[in-house]
Amino acid sequence: MNSDPVEMANEVKNKVILHWNCRGLMEFPEVIRLYGSHIQEIYLKWNKLTTLPPWITELFNVTNLYMYGNRIEQLPVELGGMSQLTVLDLSANRLDLISTCIGNLSNLKSLFLNDNFIERLPIELSQLNNLEILSVSGNQIVALPEWIGSLPRLRELYVDNNQLRELPNRLTIAPELTMISVCSNRLKYLPLNGFLSAPCIRFDANEYLNYVSYPLLLQLLSQLRTTVVRDREYLAFGCFKTHYDTNVLNKNIKLYIKMKRLHEIDADVIIELPRQMLKIHEVHENVICSLWELALRKVYTERYKHTLDVSPANVTILYKPLKNTKLDFTLSTSYTSYNLLTNGPTGICINSQCQQPIFTEAWIIIGINRYAESMITIILCCSRSIAAIKSDSSIMPSRSSSSIT
Numbered sequence: 188m189n190s191d192p193v194e195m196a197n198e199v200k201n202k203v204i205l206h207w208n209c210r211g212l213m214e215f216p217e218v219i220r221l222y223g224s225h226i227q228e229i230y231l232k233w234n235k236l237t238t239l240p241p242w243i244t245e246l247f248n249v250t251n252l253y254m255y256g257n258r259i260e261q262l263p264v265e266l267g268g269m270s271q272l273t274v275l276d277l278s279a280n281r282l283d284l285i286s287t288c289i290g291n292l293s294n295l296k297s298l299f300l301n302d303n304f305i306e307r308l309p310i311e312l313s314q315l316n317n318l319e320i321l322s323v324s325g326n327q328i329v330a331l332p333e334w335i336g337s338l339p340r341l342r343e344l345y346v347d348n349n350q351l352r353e354l355p356n357r358l359t360i361a362p363e364l365t366m367i368s369v370c371s372n373r374l375k376y377l378p379l380n381g382f383l384s385a386p387c388i389r390f391d392a393n394e395y396l397n398y399v400s401y402p403l404l405l406q407l408l409s410q411l412r413t414t415v416v417r418d419r420e421y422l423a424f425g426c427f428k429t430h431y432d433t434n435v436l437n438k439n440i441k442l443y444i445k446m447k448r449l450h451e452i453d454a455d456v457i458i459e460l461p462r463q464m465l466k467i468h469e470v471h472e473n474v475i476c477s478l479w480e481l482a483l484r485k486v487y488t489e490r491y492k493h494t495l496d497v498s499p500a501n502v503t504i505l506y507k508p509l510k511n512t513k514l515d516f517t518l519s520t521s522y523t524s525y526n527l528l529t530n531g532p533t534g535i536c537i538n539s540q541c542q543q544p545i546f547t548e549a550w551i552i553i554g555i556n557r558y559a560e561s562m563i564t565i566i567l568c569c570s571r572s573i574a575a576i577k578s579d580s581s582i583m584p585s586r587s588s589s590s591i592t
Contacts, residue, residue, distance in 0.1 A: 192218065199223045208232040215240045224248065232256050244268035255279050255299075267291035278302050278322075287311040301325045301345075308332055316340065324348050324368075333530050336361045347371055347389075354378055356463060357530045360493075360506050369393070375432060375439075375459045379534040379567060381406050381495055383504045392425040395432040398458045398563035401537065402495055405502045427562050431457040440464055444553060444563065456563060458553075463533045465547040470574045472550075479524075480548040484569075487528055487544045494542045495535040506531075536569035537577060543569040550574035 199205065199222045207216070212234040219226060220242050228251040236257040244265040251274040259280040267288030275292065278301035285300065290311025295318055302325035312318075313334040321335075322345040329350045335341070336357030343366040344358075351372035358364065359378045364386040374393040381402035382388075387410055390396065399407065399422075407422055431441075444456040460467065468474055487493070489509070496503045532544035545567050552566040552574060568574035 196222050199226065202226070204228040204230075206230045208234070210234060212236060215243065217242075220245060227251070229253065239263055239266060241265045247271065250274065252276070262286040262288065264288045270294060273297065275299070285309055285312065290314040293317065296320065296340075298322070308335070310334065313337065319343065319363075321345070331355050331358075333357045333526070336530075339363070342366065344368070353461065355530070356380070356461065356533065359383060360531045373432065376461055377403055379403070379461060379464075379565070380532060381497070381502065381504050381535075383506050385410070385502065385504075389423075390426065391423045393423070394425055394428055396423075396426045397428060397431070397456055398565060400534065401564050401566045402497050402502070402535070404562070404564055405497055405499060408499075409502050422562075431459070437462075440467060442467075442551075442553070458563060458565075461533060463527065463530075463547060464549065467549055467551045468571065468574075470550060470552065470571065473571060476548050476570070480546060483524065483527060483546040484544050487532065487546075490528075493532065493535060493544060495537075496539070497537060534567040536573060537566050538568065538573045541569060541573055545569055552577055 230253045233256040253276045256279040274297045276299040278299045282303040297320040299322045305326040320343045324347040333355045345368045347370045359380040364384045368389040371392040374396045379400040440460040494505045534545045536543040549567040
């Protein structure tokens with residue numbers, strides 16, 4: 188880079204978009220502070236910057252800031268004063284924490300934090316009500332927070348190449364999602380409910396994911412039929428194998444599936460249910476739901492209209508708050524119940540005449556689905572009577588013999 192201060196000043200003065208990529212810069216050039224109050228976009232990719240200056244907040248007109256491929260380890264709190272930012276790219280740096288000051292960037296639409304060393308998303312990011320694209324691929328994130336599904340304008344979520352073991356249930360009721368990409372993680376299951384916005388979901392290379400729910404399967408197959416990528420004739424590479432992650436100890440319900448009774452596959456399979464599901468029953472079990480489960484269903488249906496159409500030609504979900512209702516809990520009410528209600532049901536009863544929400548307890552049907560040969564598919568029903576009807580229907584050609592482990 189030409190280090191002549193006069194030429195640098197003239198370049199800043201005469202540009203609105205400043206491209207100073209790959210110039211070996213060790214510090215954020217102060218010449219931008221002196222002469223660049225009009226600058227709108229700054230590209231400082233592939234330099235050697237280790238931090239951002241506190242005076243960066245003085246750049247009142249900068250809306251796009253691209254710092255990809257530097258050596259930044261932490262961010263100054265003053266960055267949060269750049270409320271005019273709409274795009275912030277801090278990918279390929281050395282961040283191990285996301286500074287909470289980013290939560291103050293009220294106009295931010297796109298946030299890129301790929302290829303850092305981040306382990307979690309701070310709750311302050313839940314304040315980004317205008318965020319449309321969040322990309323945190325190539326980090327060390329084990330879990331996504333439930334509030335990520337409450338970002339009102341989030342359209343695209345990229346979390347590839349992390350350590351995810353599950354997806355937040357609240358993502359299923361996110362209103363604007365069009366893309367979720369979670370390839371190359373350690374997912375053991377996908378949400379059992381269908382997705383309100385029917386986003387494209389990419390989840391290749393999750394080797395411990397070995398089943399999907401029937402509503403979600405129909406959504407995925409519908410996308411496959413309409414995809415613009417003509418050679419994409421698969422749901423996901425590297426998934427739906429028969430092995431199970433035995434190294435992870437947790438209290439989730441696990442089912443041992445006798446595959447010979449379902450399909451011509453010799454190896455039996457263990458599937459793990461989402462952590463929200465605390466109790467399951469098979470069709471032959473003549474039991475009734477707990478009062479807690481019934482109460483959760485009652486409270487939820489009084490506040491939300493949540494239905495699921497799972498006909499193969501039309502996979503749709505309707506979810507909306509009912510007028511003049513809200514979740515209003517006293518301090519004495521169980522915080523667990525509050526979380527379950529706000530995060531949405533684990534599933535919706537498959538019976539079109541029922542459509543009861545299911546939170547922690549259900550009757551389960553397991554089989555091989557005729558629409559996706561050799562893939563284990565499960566159906567959740569809210570009661571024994573409905574499960575008995577569905578087990579005799581043509582949705583699932585066979586039902587498993589399974590046991591809880």
